[in-house]
Amino acid sequence: MPDHFFRVPGDFIRPGTLTAGGLQAQRDRFAADPEHYWRGLGDSLDWIHEYSQVKDVSFDRADFRIRWFYDGVLNVSANCIDRHLRTRADQTAIIFEGDDPGVSQHITYAQLSEAVNKRANLLKAHGVKKGDRVTIYMPMVPEAAYFMLACARVGAVHSVVFGGFSPDSIAGRILDCQSDIVITANEGLRGGKTIPLKANVDLALLQCPNVRHVLVVEHTPAHYLTHDGRDISVPKALESMSADCPPEPMNAEDPLFILYTSGSTGKPKGVLHTTAGYLAWAAYTHQTVFDYQDGDVYWCTADIGWVTGHSYVLYGPLANGGTTLMFEGVPNYPTVSRFWQVIDKHQVNIFYTAPTAIRALMRDGEAPVKASSRASLRLLGSVGEPINPEAWLWYHKVVGDSRCPIVDTWWQTETGGILISPVPGATPLKPGSATQPLPGVQPCLVDAEGKVLDGATEGNLCLTDSWPGQMRTVFGDHARFLETYFSTYPGMYFTGDGCRRDEDGYYWITGRVDDVLNVSGHRLGTAEVESALVAHSDVTEAAVVGYPHDIKGQGIWCYVTLKQGVEGTDALKVELRNWVRQEIGPIASPDVIQFAPGLPKTRSGKIMRRILRKIAEGDTSNLGDISTLADPSVVADLIEGAKGLG
Ligand code: WT7
Numbered sequence: 001m002p003d004h005f006f007r008v009p010g011d012f013i014r015p016g017t018l019t020a021g022g023l024q025a026q027r028d029r030f031a032a033d034p035e036h037y038w039r040g041l042g043d044s045l046d047w048i049h050e051y052s053q054v055k056d057v058s059f060d061r062a063d064f065r066i067r068w069f070y071d072g073v074l075n076v077s078a079n080c081i082d083r084h085l086r087t088r089a090d091q092t093a094i095i096f097e098g099d100d101p102g103v104s105q106h107i108t109y110a111q112l113s114e115a116v117n118k119r120a121n122l123l124k125a126h127g128v129k130k131g132d133r134v135t136i137y138m139p140m141v142p143e144a145a146y147f148m149l150a151c152a153r154v155g156a157v158h159s160v161v162f163g164g165f166s167p168d169s170i171a172g173r174i175l176d177c178q179s180d181i182v183i184t185a186n187e188g189l190r191g192g193k194t195i196p197l198k199a200n201v202d203l204a205l206l207q208c209p210n211v212r213h214v215l216v217v218e219h220t221p222a223h224y225l226t227h228d229g230r231d232i233s234v235p236k237a238l239e240s241m242s243a244d245c246p247p248e249p250m251n252a253e254d255p256l257f258i259l260y261t262s263g264s265t266g267k268p269k270g271v272l273h274t275t276a277g278y279l280a281w282a283a284y285t286h287q288t289v290f291d292y293q294d295g296d297v298y299w300c301t302a303d304i305g306w307v308t309g310h311s312y313v314l315y316g317p318l319a320n321g322g323t324t325l326m327f328e329g330v331p332n333y334p335t336v337s338r339f340w341q342v343i344d345k346h347q348v349n350i351f352y353t354a355p356t357a358i359r360a361l362m363r364d365g366e367a368p369v370k371a372s373s374r375a376s377l378r379l380l381g382s383v384g385e386p387i388n389p390e391a392w393l394w395y396h397k398v399v400g401d402s403r404c405p406i407v408d409t410w411w412q413t414e415t416g417g418i419l420i421s422p423v424p425g426a427t428p429l430k431p432g433s434a435t436q437p438l439p440g441v442q443p444c445l446v447d448a449e450g451k452v453l454d455g456a457t458e459g460n461l462c463l464t465d466s467w468p469g470q471m472r473t474v475f476g477d478h479a480r481f482l483e484t485y486f487s488t489y490p491g492m493y494f495t496g497d498g499c500r501r502d503e504d505g506y507y508w509i510t511g512r513v514d515d516v517l518n519v520s521g522h523r524l525g526t527a528e529v530e531s532a533l534v535a536h537s538d539v540t541e542a543a544v545v546g547y548p549h550d551i552k553g554q555g556i557w558c559y560v561t562l563k564q565g566v567e568g569t570d571a572l573k574v575e576l577r578n579w580v581r582q583e584i585g586p587i588a589s590p591d592v593i594q595f596a597p598g599l600p601k602t603r604s605g606k607i608m609r610r611i612l613r614k615i616a617e618g619d620t621s622n623l624g625d626i627s628t629l630a631d632p633s634v635v636a637d638l639i640e641g642a643k644g645l646g
Contacts, residue, residue, distance in 0.1 A: 005428035005429065005430060006396070006405070006428060006429040006430070006431070007428050008405045008424060008425060008426075008427075008428070009403065009405075011279060012378065012379075012405060012424065012425060014291075014292055014293065015517075017291050017293075017424075017425040018288060018291065018423050018425055018426055019425045019426050020425075020426040020427075022426065023423050023426040023427070023439070025057055026460035027439045029439075030439045030440050034055075034440070035054050035055065036470065037439070038054050038055055038068075038440065039054055041280040041281070041468060042054065042068075042069045042072070042276065042280055042468075043068075044280060044283060044284065044435075045079055045276060045279060045280055045283075045319075046074065046078060046079050046082075046559070047072050047073065047074045047076065048073045048084040048249045048273035049071075049072060049073035049074075049249075049250060050070040050072060051070065051071050051072025051276070052070070052071055052072075052498050053067075053069070053070050053071045054069060055067070055068055055466070056068075056070060057465065057466040059465075059466070059486055059491050059492060059493065060490075060491060061482050061486055061487070061490065064482060065251055066275060066466050066470055066472055066484070067252075068252065068274075068277035068280075068466075069252040069276040069277060069280070069468070069470045070251070070252050070253050071252070072251075072252045072276055073249045073251060073252070073303075074249075074250060074252065074275065074276055075152065075155075075247035075248060075249065075250055075275075075605070076141070076149075076152040076250070076275055076279050077116055077149045077152040077153035077247055078134065078153075078247040078287075079152070079279060079319050080149060080152075080314075080315065081093075081112055081113045081116060081317035081318070082113065082247065082320050083340040084109050084321045085109055085110065085113060087321075088109045088112060088185055088321050089108065089109050089110040089113075089603035090108050090109075091108060091109055091321070091323065092106045092107065092108055092323045093107055093108060093109045093111075093112045093318060093322075093324070094106075094107040094112065094142055094145060094323075094325075094326055095107075095297070095323060095324070095325040095326070095346050095374050096141065096142050096325075096326050096328070097325060097326070097327045097328065097329070097342050097345070097346065098141075098189070098328050098329070099189040099190055099191065099192065099328045099329035099330075099333065100189070100192075100329075101334065101338070101341070104345070104346075105142070107142055109153050109163060109321075112145075112146070112149075112152065112318075114243045114245075115142070115146045115643070116146050116150050116153060117150075117153070117242070117243045117245045118147040118238050118241040118242070118243050118245075119146050119147055119149075119150035119234075119238070119241075120150040120153040120154050120245035121241040121242055121244075121245045121603050122150070122215070122237055122241050123150055123151065123154050123156060123181070123232070124154055124238070124245070125241070126181065126212075126213050126215070126232070127212070128151075128154060128156050128181055128256075129154070129155070129345055129619040130154065130155030130156065130158070130248055131155065131156070131157065131254075132156045132179075132180070132181070132257070133155070133156070133157045133158075133159055133177040133178060133179035133180075133258065134147075134151050134156045134157070134159070134179060134181045134182075134183065135158075135159050135160075135161060135170070135173065135174050135177075135179040135181070135182045135183070136148065136151075136158050136159070136160045136182075136183045136184075137160075137161045137163060137165075137170055137182060137183070137184045137197055137200070137201055137426050138163060138183065138184060138185055138188075138195065138197070138217065138304070138331075139163055139185055139187075139188030139189065139190070139195065139219060139328060140163075140188075140190075140303055140304055140326055140327060140328045141185070141217075141219055141225070141326070141328055142326060143185065143217045143219070143234070144160070144304045145304065145313075145314055145326065147183050147215075148160065148257075148304070148310075148314060149314075149318075151257075153244070153245060153247050153248065153257060153346045154248050154260065154457070155248035155250050156465065157177075157255045157257055157258055158256075158257045159173060159174075159177050159179060159257065159258040159259065159260070159270070159437075160257070160259065160304060160305050160309075160310070161173050161193060161260070161305060162284060162303060162305025162306060162585075162587075163188050163197060163205070163303070163305055163584045164303075164305070164586055165305075165584070165585040165587075166200070166581070166583060166584055166585045167200045167203035168204070168207075168321050168580055168582075168583055168584070169205075169583075169585055170201065170204035171204040171205070171207040171208055171586055172267060172268075173260050173268070174204065174205075174208045174210075174211065174519065174528060175207070175208055175210075176260075176267070176270055176475070176476065177258050177270055177327065177475055177476070178210065179211070180211050180212045180213075181211070181212065181213050181214075181215070182201055182205070182209050182211055182213075182214045182215070183214075183215045183217070184197045184198055184200075184201045184214060184215070184216060184217070185197050185198065185214045185216065185217040185218070185219040186198045186216055186217070186219060186220060186222055186223075186224040187219055187220045187222050187224075187338075188219065188328075189219070189220065189328060189329075190328070190329060190330055190333075191329060191330040191332070191333035192333055192334070194220065194222070198214075198216055198224045199224075199225075200224070201214060202225065202227070208579050209228070212230070213230060213231070214227070214230055214231045214447075215232050215234050215237070216231055216233055216234055217233065217234045217235075217310075218233065218234065218235055229525055234459065245593045246503040250275050251275070252274070252275055252276035252277065253274045253275065253276070253277075253472070254275050255272055255273070255274055255275075255472075256273050256274055256279070257272075257273055257280055257483070258270040258271065258272050258273075258475045259271050259273070259306075259307055259310065259413055261307075261413040261414070261521045261523055262516060262524050262525035262528060263484060263514075263516065263525055264514040264515040264516050264525060264526075264527065265515070265527050266525075266527060267407070267528070268476075268525070268528070269474045269475075269477070269481075269484070270474055270475030270476065271307075271413050271414055271474065271475075272417050272469045272471060272472050272473050272474065273469070273471055273472065274472050276467070276468070277416075277467075277468030277469055277470070278311075278315070278416045278417075278469050279315060279319055279467075279510055280314035280468050281372065281416050281417040281467060281468045281469025282310075282311040282312070282315045282319060282416065282417045282469065283315075283316050283320050283462060285311075285316065285417040285418040285421075285469075286311070286312060286316030286317055286319075286320055286322070286417075286437065287316075287320050288423055288438065289381070289407050289409060289418050289421050289422075289423065289424070289438070290350045290352070290381065290407070291379060291423075291424050291425060292317070292320055292322055292350065292425075294321070295323075296322065296323070296349045296350060297323050297325065297346055297347055297348050297349050297350070297376070298317055298322055298323060298325065298349065298350040298352075299324075299325035299327070299342070299346070299348045299350065299351050299352065300312040300313045300317075300324070300325075300326055300352040300353075300381075301327060301331075301339070301344070301351075301352065301353040301354070301357065302352075302353075302354070302383075304326075306413075306415040306522075307412075308352075308383055308384070309468070311416060311417050311469075312352060313326060316417070324563075325342070325346055325348060325539065327342060331357050331360065331361060332360075332361075334515065335368065336361060336368045337368040337369070337371050337372060339353075339357075339361070340349075340368070340369055340371070340374055340399075341372060342374035343372065343374055343376065343377060344372050344374065344376070346375050347376040348376055348377065349376055349377060349378050349379070350377075350378065350379045350380075350381070351377060351379070351380055351381065351399075352380075352381035352382075352383065352409075353381070353382065353383075354382065354383060354384040354385070354520070354521040354522040355382055355385050355386070355387040355388070355391055355553065356384070356385070356521050356551060356552055356553055357386070357523070358382070358391045358394065358395050358399075358488075359388075359391050359550065359551050359553075360551050362391060362394050362397065363551070366398050369398050369399055370398075374400075374401065377399075377400060377401075377403075377404050378403075378404055379404055379405055379406075379407065379424055380395055380396070380399060380400050380404050380405070380406045380407070381406065381407045381408075381409060381410075382395070382406060382407070382408045382409065383409045383411070383418075383521070384431065384518070384522075385511075385518045385521050385523025385553045385554075386508075386509050386510070386511060386553075387408055387431075387432060388432060388433040389432040392406060392408070392431035392432055393431055396431070397431075404590055405422070405424040405429060406422075406429060406431075407421050407422050407423075407424055408421065408422065408429075408433065408434045408435070409421040409430070409434065410496065410497075410507070410509050412495060412496075413471075413523070414470070414471045414485070414495075415467070415469060415470060415471075416470060416471065417467025417469040418438065419437060419438060419439050419441045419443070419463070419467065420434040420435070420436065420438070420441065420443065420507050420509075421435065421436075421438060422434075422435040422436070423438070426434045430504075430506055433502070433506045433508045433524060434507050434508070434509055435506050435507065436505060436506060436507065437507070440467055441463070441467055442463060442464045442465045443461060443463055443464075443499075444461075444463070444464050444492070445457055445458065445459030445460065445461060445462070445463070445499055445501055446459050446460050446462055446489055446492070447459050447460070448460070448491045450488075450490070455503075456501060456502055456503045457500070457501055458498070458499070458501070458510070459498070459499065460488075460489070460494065460495075460497070460498060460499070460513055460583055461494075461495045461497045461498065461499040461507075461509070462489050462492040462493060462494050463492065463493040463495070464491075464493075464591065466493075466529075469511075470493070476567065496512055496513060496514045496516060497509050497510070497511065497513065498510040498511060498512070498513040499513060511554075513588050515527065515609070517529075517544075517546040517554050517555055517556060518546070518554050519546070519549075519552050519553065519554050519555065519556060519587065519588075520551075520553065520587070521553070522587045524584075524587065524588055525555070526543075526544040526545060526546075526609075528584060528588070529542075529544040529556060529558065529580060529584070529588055529590070530542045530543065530544050530558075531558060532579065532580045532583035532584055532588070533558060533576065533579075533580060535579075535583065536575075536576060536579050537563075538562055538563055538566045538572065538576075539560055539561070539562060539563070539576070540561050540562065540563050541560075541561040541599060542558055542559065542560050542561070543558075543559045543596075543607050543609065543612055544556060544557065544558050544559070544590075545557050545559075545609055545612045545613045545615035545616050546613070546616075547591075547613070547617050547618075547646055548617060549591065552591075555591035555592065555622065555646070556588070556589070556590045556591050556592070557590075557591065557592045557594065557612075557616040557645075557646070558576075558580075558590045558592065558593045558594065559594050559596040559599060559612055559638070560576065560593055560594070560595055560596060561595075561596050561597065561598070562595060562600060573593045576590070576593055577589060577590050577593065585630055591646075592645045592646055594638070594641055594642055594645055595619070595641070596634075596637075596638055596641065597637065597638065598631060598633075598634035599612070599634065600629050600631075600632075600634050600635055600638070601629065601630050601631075602627070602628055602629065602630065603628070603629075603630045605630075608626075608629065610624065611623055611624075611626065611635060611638075612638070615638050615639055615642050616642065616646065618642070618646060623635065625630065
């Protein structure tokens with residue numbers, strides 16, 4: 001085996017750890033009898049009525065369908081709670097670590113059960129029924145988990161909106177899924193600052209007359225404005241709720257949640273996940289990729305507002321009867337040692353975070369890490385964007401004391417769970433590679449014409465067949481679902497990512513090949529930022545591209561054409577930056593604003609982003625053919641204007 005592999009240390013293996021032999025046996029079982037293999041996943045769930053049908057899939061647009069375990073009946077909250085009560089009632093399900101290092105709490109499965117049942121009854125008392133959409137806009141606190149599970153218990157479909165999104169973004173999501181109940185908190189806390197969640201909801205609801213009730217969790221002592229008849233204090237309303245709410249029997253293919261995510265065009269799409277396949281895949285991957293075993297303390301730092309929070313803070317760990325840590329705060333508050341202090345405080349064994357956090361912490365050097373023990377750690381994980389080998393090596397050497405394997409997990413909101421990743425006791429690692437597909441996952445690389453490429457090669461990453469955790473549709477717009485994912489390469493799911501496969505069959509994700517940005521692991525459409533910019537009265541046109549950024553992975557570079565007579569001042573740059581933050585949220589904050597009197601356009605008026613990307617990257621030696629531009633002279637002006645900006 002070539003020496004660039006990192007072999008997993010022998011003492012990583014415990015009884016029950018999936019080793020190379022075990023992993024190969026799973027692959028062999030899948031190859032020999034896929035249906036039987038998938039049954040293994042379905043059978044890991046607790047069913048109200050057993051399923052008999054395993055899989056019914058066609059990616060052919062004329063005859064499209066994706067159904068898994070589809071005649072079975074079950075309930076997700078019963079799988080995450082009730083079935084564990086017999087053996088684990090007193091085991092910790094959730095460890096809460098507050099923004100304030102003095103605040104933490106252990107919630108047992110018995111306590112989780114009581115909390116979720118009461119909130120399920122609260123939802124019912126306010127008219128929430130099976131199939132209704134419920135918007136959740138919450139800080140990273142156990143109440144967010146309770147309410148997600150309460151929705152699942154009554155069969156309601158939750159749509160969690162990340163707490164960093166603006167009132168406009170919340171409103172757009174509420175209206176798109178016609179949700180008439182919103183759950184929020186008076187305030188959130190992050191890095192010692194308060195986040196005015198309820199006030200943001202109040203602003204959003206000016207645009208949403210359909211919303212009947214806002215349930216308000218009182219997370220801080222701060223007072224909040226109450227709209228009579230509409231707003232309900234959760235602690236008060238819970239006083240009269242019973243702790244017994246039988247789980248609603250759900251078909252395997254009933255919707256579990258909607259999560260909005262950015263695409264290359266238009267407004268964010270409501271990615272819809274269903275019940276059985278999603279949960280089976282979240283549970284299987286959480287167990288396999290993290291070698292999760294009884295008693296392990298597992299911490300995924302993602303916010304519950306992203307899919308990583310759904311699958312790997314909540315559903316996967318709880319379906320496996322695990323102990324999952326929820327952290328309200330940020331990596332650098334009160335100090336840049338916070339992550340490592342939390343690991344020591346709660347004896348965390350498995351730690352899963354994003355490359356952007358690792359790169360930011362790297363800047364502060366080894367000392368803040370070395371000030372902690374981290375002896376409890378056995379496995380590290382990475383997700384959200386390609387991890388550069390330098391960050392991988394630092395994570396491995398400094399955080400993991402050269403002892404802990406790293407699982408670099410590739411997946412997407414759409415995939416529900418991890419698809420390409422090492423299995424830590426089995427897969428030799430290469431820094432920067434997500435290594436190999438999990439058993440049952442069938443990736444392929446295709447060229448621009450859709451020709452499937454074999455062997456060591458580079459191309460667009462597709463999946464030729466389904467897996468249980470795959471999204472089923474775009475809420476309210478099935479045509480958009482088919483168009484976005486199944487039309488570029490007919491018969492295949494197109495991920496939007498570029499990828500290289502090396503001579504060992506290892507996959508190296510190279511990043512998005514569409515107009516989707518990945519800023520600090522957060523997904524943003526260039527079109528969204530552009531439409532926010534042009535909504536400003538001084539702007540006539542805007543083109544947004546990503547460029548390499550040391551910490552964020554990608555930064556946001558905005559070329560902005562101002563209205564005639566408007567002067568491009570620094571003050572206007574500040575105003576536009578704040579404008580975008582206000583329209584979308586702080587995650588969309590432009591890094592560079594370049595005033596551009598003209599944009600490079602073809603004679604038919606199409607903006608040539610390829611050129612804009614090159615200029616933002618500072619790579620102007622080879623701009624390709626610019627002779628087709630309506631006005632080639634704008635390019636030289638833009639190159640000149642870009643100097644010193646990035
Ligand atoms: C996009 C999906 C689902 C995890 C959170 C992000 C990029 C994700 C990796 C990785 C390289 C990665 C891809 C993907 N991505 N994980 N390990 N290596 N790239 O979910 O917001 O739906 O974004 O994130 O570009 O398409 P998301």
